[in-house]
Each structure stands twice: as C-alpha cells, then as structure tokens.
Amino acid sequence: MNRLVDLPPAHVDLTCASAARRASRRAAGVLAMGALVAACAVPVSSAVAREGVEVGKESGFTRLVPAEQVEAAAQQQYGQMVQDARNQRALLPDNHPQVMRLRAIAKRIIPFSLPWNRRAGQWQWQVVVLQSKELNAFCMPGGKIAFYTGILDQLQLTDDEVAMVMGHEIAHALREHARERMGKGAATRLGANLISGLLGLGSVGDSLLNMGGQLLTLKFSREDESEADLVGMELAARAGYDPRAGVSLWRKMSSASKGAPPQWMSTHPAGSTRITEIEQNLTKVLPLYQRAPKPDVRYDAPAKTGAYLGQPLPLGLWGRGPVRLGSAE
Numbered sequence: 011m012n013r014l015v016d017l018p019p020a021h022v023d024l025t026c027a028s029a030a031r032r033a034s035r036r037a038a039g040v041l042a043m044g045a046l047v048a049a050c051a052v053p054v055s056s057a058v059a060r061e062g063v064e065v066g067k068e069s070g071f072t073r074l075v076p077a078e079q080v081e082a083a084a085q086q087q088y089g090q091m092v093q094d095a096r097n098q099r100a101l102l103p104d105n106h107p108q109v110m111r112l113r114a115i116a117k118r119i120i121p122f123s124l125p126w127n128r129r130a131g132q133w134q135w136q137v138v139v140l141q142s143k144e145l146n147a148f149c150m151p152g153g154k155i156a157f158y159t160g161i162l163d164q165l166q167l168t169d170d171e172v173a174m175v176m177g178h179e180i181a182h183a184l185r186e187h188a189r190e191r192m193g194k195g196a197a198t199r200l201g202a203n204l205i206s207g208l209l210g211l212g213s214v215g216d217s218l219l220n221m222g223g224q225l226l227t228l229k230f231s232r233e234d235e236s237e238a239d240l241v242g243m244e245l246a247a248r249a250g251y252d253p254r255a256g257v258s259l260w261r262k263m264s265s266a267s268k269g270a271p272p273q274w275m276s277t278h279p280a281g282s283t284r285i286t287e288i289e290q291n292l293t294k295v296l297p298l299y300q301r302a303p304k305p306d307v308r309y310d311a312p313a314k315t316g317a318y319l320g321q322p323l324p325l326g327l328w329g330r331g332p333v334r335l336g337s338a339e
Contacts, residue, residue, distance in 0.1 A: 062248075063240040063294050065185075075192045077129060081152035084188075088136070088154040095140050102139040102159070111309040112157055113137045115173050118249040118305065119180060120153075126184040126241060145266055149179035151188050159312075165262045166311040170246070170255030177242030177249075185241060187234040239284055240291055247299035254296075256288040 095101040102109050116137050123130040133153035143160040150156075155176065161167065167175065182188065239256065247253040264281030 061294075062244045062298060063291055065237050065240060075189050077151075077186065077189060080186075080189045080192065081129075081133075084150035084152050084154055085134075088150050088152075088156075091140075091156070092138055095138070100141040102141065106139065107309070108157075108159070108162055108312050109137070109139050111169070112139060112155075112172065112176070114305075114307065114309070115169060115176060115249075115251075116155060118251075119173060119177055119245050122245050122248040123180060123184055126181070126245075127186070130184060145263070147175050147179050149176075149183045151183050151186065153180075153183060155179065162312050164266065165259075167259070167262075168255060168311060169305065169309055170252040171259040171262075173246040173249060173251035174242060174253070174256045174259050177245035177251075178238045179242070180245060181238040181241035182234065185234070185237060187238070190234070191231075236284070236287055239288060243288060243291065244295050244298065247295040248302055250299070250302040250304040253288075253292060253299055257285050260284045260288070 092101060104110075116135065120130075120135055130153065135153035135155070137155045137157075139157050139159060139162075142158045143164070144158050145161045145164060146158040147161055148156055157175075161175065162172075165171070243253045243256050246255075260281045264285075267281070
C-alpha cells in the first residue's frame, strides 16, 4: 500500500546549530563551525566573504504575495497530485529502491538549505516518485519534491546527477521563484490595465502589452533557471555529491531535448549555455565538495522503475514552465 512519507525538520535536522555540529564532527574540523553558523545567521544575499556561488538579491516582487499563501497553495496541490497518482496506481511505494534512493539523497541536501531561506527550517519536506515517461522533476514551495520515473529511467542518472537535479529544484523553492512569478504577474496585470486606460490603447494595446509581459517573464525565467543551477550545484557539493556531474547531466538533457525552440523563446537557457555557466563556477564549489563527507551508500541507476502511464499527470503551475527540467515551452 502506497504511503506518503514526510521528511519533517526534526528528522533531517535542519537547525543551524545541529548542522554545524554534524558538519564539524564528520568533516574533522575542516568545515569550520563558526563559518557555517555565520552563514546561517544572515541572508545569503547580504553575507560577506561567503564561500560558494554568487547570486543576486531576492526579488522585490516576492513581497506582493505572502509566502504563507504560496506554501499553503502548494501543499494543497501537492496533496491532490499525490492522491491522484495513488488512485491511478502511478505512485511508487515507499520501499521502492528509487524512492529510497531519492529520499536518502534529499536527507543529505536539505540540511544545507536553511542559509538560503530561513523558512526552510519549518517546511515539512516530502519526496515522491511518479510513474510517467516525462523528463521532469520539481520542488514546490514548502519543500514538496517529486521526480518522474522518466527522468530516472531515460537519462540513467547517477547519484551525483540526481543530486544536481534535486539541488536545482530545491533551489527554485528556496529562492522563491514561484512566488516571484506570482508577484510579477500581479504587477504586470495592474500595470497593463493602468497604461491601457491612460493611453486609450484598447485591445491592440492590450495585446502588445501582453506580448511584452510574456517576453519579460521569459527573460526572468531564464535567469531563475541559471540561478537555480548555481545554487543547486552548491547544495549538492556541500552534501557530498560531485558538482561536475552538472556537465554530464545537461549533456544528457540536451541530447534528449533535440529540436527545442531557439533559446530566446525558451523558459530555459540552452544546454550549452548551462554547461558553460556550470564549468565557470566549478572552482567555487569544488573545495566544498572535496571537504564534504561523502555518502556511505551509492545507488544504481534504474534499469526500469515501472510501467508508464499513457498520459502525464496534471500538475498545474508547479509542473510546467520554468520549473520543468529541460522543457522549452
């Protein structure tokens, strides 16, 4: 019988103090406790001399939508999605090797999420695997993670590559990209209505404004994806997974996504662009990986996780667009 398993904060030990104690003990003092606590004490965007990747400040658009509202909506939709998958017998059971594999990797990554988002310490983290041939994975606001069997099967992901995918998706949630998009959408609708009314542009003006708003959204979405690549790479490295796997991952994704639209019309950067950015930032995270305790257990890529459904599962906002790995919609 399928059962949804929570990964509560206490279970994965998300507090800064406990993360510092564990990191200091397991890394034999190489990862200084003081540095980790300092990183936990201030937002990443304002940290001074911080080791790791560099990203911009959090978007002001997030202030237009309460975090609690976004996380509550995500929890409700995630629960409905899991129930629908269970009803369709498309939810892999808790004792499935790939479910156990993903949860083991998540438990290593999650403790390093708190410096990127203070709210992550209160999130009720969950991980499920859904049977679908799509190359997809996502993490909803509030730490609700899902992988499709397609991305595991077709790409034959190694543990390091899984960690890169998972880190990338967790980074979307930590950096609140969904909340940011909601805020931008609200601001764009308000601004378009005001401009159309003031200038008397009518429906033609509305169409032009909608097109401009779409292109603006695409630009920001690509930036979000690049940011998630970098933050995810750091999360994986700190958890003991080789960040160089990002290169092999996106080579696989590029090969599987041949025939995609041009980069400027995509919500994702081209695979070659992502690989270049990853390679340019490897020197910032390789020392973190080299010092990090490595996983005691390594898992095999799946030969096949199970039969596929004929139709993809409905995921609404969270499984489409910018949070969809490798898509070009």
